[in-house]
Amino acid sequence: MLLSFALFAAHRTVNPGWAGLALVIAAIGGAVFFATNRSFAMLALSNRYATATDDAQRAALVAAGEAMLAVGESHTPGTFLAFALSLLASLLMAWVMLRGGIFSRASAYVGMLGFGFLLVFEILSVFVPALFDVAMIFAMIGGIASIVWYFMVARRLFQLAHIP
Known part of the structure; x- marks a missing residue:
């Protein structure tokens, strides 16, 4: 989420509308993730399990x-x-990076490739589970490309901030 803010800040003067839309979608995605995350409920159940007094409570x-x-x-x-x-x-x-001219075209293309492949993976793995093994190929390509993208973006953000 913080990266989305940084990328919005970098593009706020050259493409504020689309960069703002990307930021809003990222914020909604993050909110949905945290709202549907089961970790706190599992923690509560774990604490209740630890204090359960009989096997029936533990089984429930x-x-x-x-x-x-x-x-x-x-x-x-x-x-x-x-x-x-x-x-x-x-x-x-x-x-937005492709059109903004602040980041290299290579960064933009690597990002589109990586996140596009990860989106295809997500769609296939959720809605066509029989193709999960095929979907993993998309995940591997998308994952590697997105890691490269993060390094490329970080390097450019450091340059923009004048940090060596």
């Missing part, structure tokens, strides 16, 4: 925990919206 808490894990499992319809919004925001920001 284990069942509740397994239900929570099933709902919040990655690459399911329950998590799709958060990931899709975040990836769409990243794709849009890479497109």
Whole structure:
């Protein structure tokens, strides 16, 4: 999320509308992710399990925990919206980078490639689970490209901030 703010700040004068839209979509994606995240509920269940006094209580808490894990499992319809919004925001920001002239065209293309492949992975893994092994190829390419993109963006942001 902080990177989205930094990229918006870098593009606020050359393309404020599209950069702002990417920032808003990223914020919504982050909000959806945190709103649907099961970690705090699992922590509460864990604490209740630790203080449970009999096997019936423990069994009920284990069942509740397994239900929570099933709902919040990655690459399911329950998590799709958060990931899709975040990836769409990243794709849009890479497109803004291409048009803005602040970052290299290579950075923009690597970002579009990486986040595009990750979006295809997310769609396939959620809605066509039989193709999960094929989807993993998209995930590998997208993951490597996005890591390269993060380094390219970080380097340019340091240059813009005049940090050696």
